[in-house]
Structures are given as structure tokens and as C-alpha cells.
Amino acid sequence: MTFTDLPLTSTHDVAIVGAGPIGLELAVCLKQAGVDYIHFDAHQVGYTMTWWPRNTSFFSTTERLAIAGVPIPNNHQQRITGEEYLAYLRSVVELFDLHVQSYEPVSSLQRDDEGFTLITKPLTGPRRYRARRVVLAIGDMHFPHRLNIPGEDLPHVSHYFRDPHDYFRRRLLIVGGKNSAVEAALRCWRAGVQVTVSYRRARLDEKRVKHWLLPDFVAQVEAGTIRFLPNTTPVAIDPGGVTLACTDDDGQPTTEQFYYPTDFVLLATGFRGDQRLLEQAGVVLHGPNRVPEYNPATMETNVPGLYLAGTVAAGIQLRYTLFIENCHEHAGKITQAITGRWPARLGDIPMRTYQLGFEQIAAN
Numbered sequence: 593m594t595f596t597d598l599p600l601t602s603t604h605d606v607a608i609v610g611a612g613p614i615g616l617e618l619a620v621c622l623k624q625a626g627v628d629y630i631h632f633d634a635h636q637v638g639y640t641m642t643w644w645p646r647n648t649s650f651f652s653t654t655e656r657l658a659i660a661g662v663p664i665p666n667n668h669q670q671r672i673t674g675e676e677y678l679a680y681l682r683s684v685v686e687l688f689d690l691h692v693q694s695y696e697p698v699s700s701l702q703r704d705d706e707g708f709t710l711i712t713k714p715l716t717g718p719r720r721y722r723a724r725r726v727v728l729a730i731g732d733m734h735f736p737h738r739l740n741i742p743g744e745d746l747p748h749v750s751h752y753f754r755d756p757h758d759y760f761r762r763r764l765l766i767v768g769g770k771n772s773a774v775e776a777a778l779r780c781w782r783a784g785v786q787v788t789v790s791y792r793r794a795r796l797d798e799k800r801v802k803h804w805l806l807p808d809f810v811a812q813v814e815a816g817t818i819r820f821l822p823n824t825t826p827v828a829i830d831p832g833g834v835t836l837a838c839t840d841d842d843g844q845p846t847t848e849q850f851y852y853p854t855d856f857v858l859l860a861t862g863f864r865g866d867q868r869l870l871e872q873a874g875v876v877l878h879g880p881n882r883v884p885e886y887n888p889a890t891m892e893t894n895v896p897g898l899y900l901a902g903t904v905a906a907g908i909q910l911r912y913t914l915f916i917e918n919c920h921e922h923a924g925k926i927t928q929a930i931t932g933r934w935p936a937r938l939g940d941i942p943m944r945t946y947q948l949g950f951e952q953i954a955a956n
Contacts, residue, residue, distance in 0.1 A: 598711070598720040604630045606930065607710055607723035609701075609869065611637045611692045613659050613916050614902035615729030616681060618923040619690050620660040621935035625927060630721065631690065632712060634697030638681045640733050644674040645753045645776070651802055656917035659684060661937045701726065701869045703895055708873075726873075727926055729901040732865035732909050739767075739861060743829030749857040756783035759856055764788070765834055767826055768860030769796050774805045776860060781818050788819040788854065790836060792843035795822060821852070829857055864908040873898055883907035890929040891922050899926045 606622060608615055611633035622629045636642065649671040650657060654664040657677060664680050666672055672680075685692065693712075696719075700711035707724040736751035738744060753776045761784055766773050769791035781787045798806055812818040821836065825845050828835040833853040837845035867882060875893045876885040883906060885894045892899050901922040906914040924938045 598718060601719045601721050602630065603722040604628050605724050606630075607632065607708065607721060607726045608729060608901075609633075609698050609710075609726065610729035610731060610902070610904075611694065612640060612729060612731050612902060613638065613657070613681065614919045614922055615727075616684055616690060616692075617659040617920060618727060618729060618901050618926060619692075620684070620688050620937055621923050621927040622930070623688060623690065624937060625931045625933065625935065627930060630723070631692045632696050632698050632710075633692055633694050636694050637685060637692055638678050640731055641674040641678055643752055643754075645779070646675070646755050648674050648775075650674070650677065651771070652915065652917045659920065660688070661939060662687065698869060701873045703873055703898070707897060725897040725899065725930065727899040727901050728869060728904055730865065730869065730904050732903040732906065732914075733863040734866035736859070736863050737861040739826065739859065741826060741828055743834075744859070746829060746831065748831065748855065749829055749859065751859045751861065751863075753858055753860065756780045756785060759783070759785040762786065762855040763853070764856045764858060765790060765852065765854040766858045766860055767791075768862075769793060770800050770860070770862070771802055771805065772862075773858075773860035774801050774809045776858060777818055778805065778808055778812065781812060788821060788852070790821045790824045790826065790834075790852075792825040792839045793822065794841075826857075826859075865904060867908070870904075877907065879907075881907035881910050889925065891925050892929060899929070901926055 606627055606629040608619055608629060608631045611631060619629065619631050633639065654666060654672055658664045662684055664672060666676065696712045696714040698710050699713045702709045707722060708726045710721045710723060712719045743749065756779045759780055763786045764780055766777050766787065766789045773789060777787050777789050796806060813820045823839045824836040825839050826834045827837045827845060827849065833851055834857060835849055836852050838848040839845055867877065870877065870884055873895050875895055875898065877883065878885060884900055886892060886900050886905060891901060891905065902919045903909065903914045920938065924934055927935045
């Protein structure tokens with residue numbers, strides 16, 4: 593049986609693909625506007641945060657993370673962890689009784705004159721749906737940025753930082769020089785890990801490391817508790833260590849190399865989004881960041897009826913410009929484009945919050 597032979601499961605006005613914070617916020621807006629929609633996610637609600645390191649705090653504060661006008665309660669008035677935010681997202685789903693077809697990945701998206709055909713692949717077998725409009729809220733962190741070097745897939749090498757305890761009293765080489773690498777280095781050192789950081793530049797960029805992390809890291813390097821190897825990049829990994837190449841002023845490897853013994857390797861090299869659905873639908877992608885073409889007033893792409901919500905709108909984000917805190921307005925713009933009305937759940941107060949978020953990003 594081909595996909596075109598699949599029986600039609602159901603037809604809807606809107607299909608939302610992705611159940612992260614902005615996808616859920618849009619679902620609340622559409623449901624309260626009486627729009628007939630269906631909502632898919634390849635995994636579970638807020639999946640990206642499930643593979644964050646345990647007890648990792650958001651950089652954003654709670655008022656900028658809250659969705660659909662529902663405040664985030666906490667008993668300390670400080671930044672919350674990923675686990676706390678997942679609990680909050682579950683509460684929003686329960687509060688508005690949102691139906692998310694979790695663990696039903698959309699594998700194919702095709703447009704015709706009457707709308708879109710979506711093919712999904714749940715464990716029970718492929719299904720076919722129709723929708724007049726589709727919103728992609730799929731985020732931008734599906735795959736790690738790979739170095740494509742020998743040994744990258746060895747068991748002691750990971751692109752994902754799970755828990756400092758995993759490396760207790762072992763040698764850990766962290767590759768990277770941004771927030772994730774710096775925070776992992778500090779947390780692991782404080783958990784009794786022998787930490788070394790390799791970074792391809794001569795020093796960390798203060799504009800790309802949070803202001804409360806950088807002084808702490810620099811202090812530990814100066815004290816000798818964390819070892820820092822500037823102007824280095826890995827070119828090969830084996831079970832006993834890493835071959836590091838020295839880099840030039842542009843961060844490019846030179847012919848000078850040395851071997852550095854270690855027990856574990858954490859490649860904090862960032863992540864990138866899966867843009868296959870965009871490509872299938874015919875969305876034009878621009879520049880090295882592969883930024884989708886869309887109307888910023890409505891979030892509609894060059895493909896009529898196909899909208900973007902959340903960080904997917906920024907492409908693969910080699911340098912981050914979109915975060916949860918400055919994507920809330922996407923839900924409002926899309927709802928207004930579809931229904932003709934700005935959703936009451938977003939109101940005016942959150943719009944001032946978004947402006948504060950933009951000002952903060954510009955200042956950084």
C-alpha cells in the first residue's frame with residue numbers, strides 16, 4: 593500500500609505540528625477561538641526539555657516563559673528548572689484540556705490546491721490526514737551539530753549532557769565555549785569531576801556566555817580547578833583520549849596536533865533543526881542559517897496556508913535570535929491571520945513583556 597492508498601483518518605481546518613511551549617500556546621488560542629484543529633508531536637509535550645541535564649535552570653525568567661496568560665508559580669521567585677517547566681506545561685494541557693496526539697510523528701507534508709496532506713507514523717502504522725492550513729512549531733533542536741571526526745560515536749562520547757554524577761571522579765574533556773559547555777564544566781567540577789575544556793578560539797566570547805557564568809568559569813581556570821585549552825579542536829577520538837589540533841586566529845585547525853588523555857568526552861557543539869517538512873512543502877530557505885521565507889506580520893511562509901511558530905522561524909540558528917520568550921507573539925499573529933482576531937489569552941500585557949525581551953536581547 594502506498595501513502596496515496598491510505599484511508600483518510602480525518603480532515604481539519606488547521607494541523608499543528610509540534611507540542612513545545614509555542615505549539616501549546618497556539619493550541620490554546622485556536623481552541624478558544626473555536627477553530628477545528630488537530631495537534632501532533634513526534635514525542636511527548638515539551639520533549640526537548642526532557643533531554644536537558646537534570647536540574648538545569650532556564651536563562652529566562654518565569655514571566656517570559658509563561659504561555660497563554662497562565663502564570664508560572666514557584667516558591668522562590670527565581671529561574672525555574674526544566675523539570676519545573678515540564679510540570680507547568682502539563683498543567684496548561686490539563687487546564688485547557690488540549691488534545692495532543694503525542695508519539696505520532698509527521699513524516700510527510702504535501703500541498704495541493706485544496707490544502708495539505710499529512711502522513712504520520714505512529715507505532716500502530718501510517719495514517720493520512722487533510723488540513724486546510726498547517727502550522728509548523730517543530731523547534732530547532734532535533735540533531736546535534738556533528739564534528740564528523742573519527743571516534744565521535746564511541747560509547748564514552750556524547751553530545752548530550754545528562755548529569756554531572758555520570759563523570760564523578762573521572763576525567764572529562766568538554767568541547768565548546770558557549771553557555772552549555774561553560775555551565776557543564778562548572779557543574780561537573782563541583783560534582784567532583786576532573787574537567788578540561790577545549791575551545792577553538794583564544795578566549796570565550798563574553799557576548800555569548802551568560803554574565804553570571806563567565807566570571808565563575810574564568811575564576812576556576814585561573815585557580816587551576818578547571819583546565820582550559822584555548823585554540824584547540826578535536827580531530828580524532830579513541831577509547832583513551834582525544835587528538836587535538838591547534839587552531840589559528842579564525843578557529844581553523846592547523847597541522848600542529850597533540851594527544852590529550854581523558855575518560856569521557858562531551859561535545860557541547862550545539863544542535864540544529866530538522867527542516868525536511870519545510871523542504872517537502874516547498875518553503876524557500878535563505879542563507880547559511882537556512883532561514884525560512886515568511887511574512888513576519890502573519891508568520892505565513894511562501895507556501896500559502898503554511899505557517900511557522902516558534903524557533904523554527906529562525907532556521908538552524910548558528911547564532912540564536914529566537915527563544916521561547918520572544919516567540920509568544922507568533923501564536924497571536926497566526927491566530928489573527930486565521931480568525932481575524934487577536935487572541936484574548938495573549939492580551940496587551942504580554943506584548944509589553946515581549947518588547948522587554950527584545951530589548952534585553954539587543955543589549956546582550
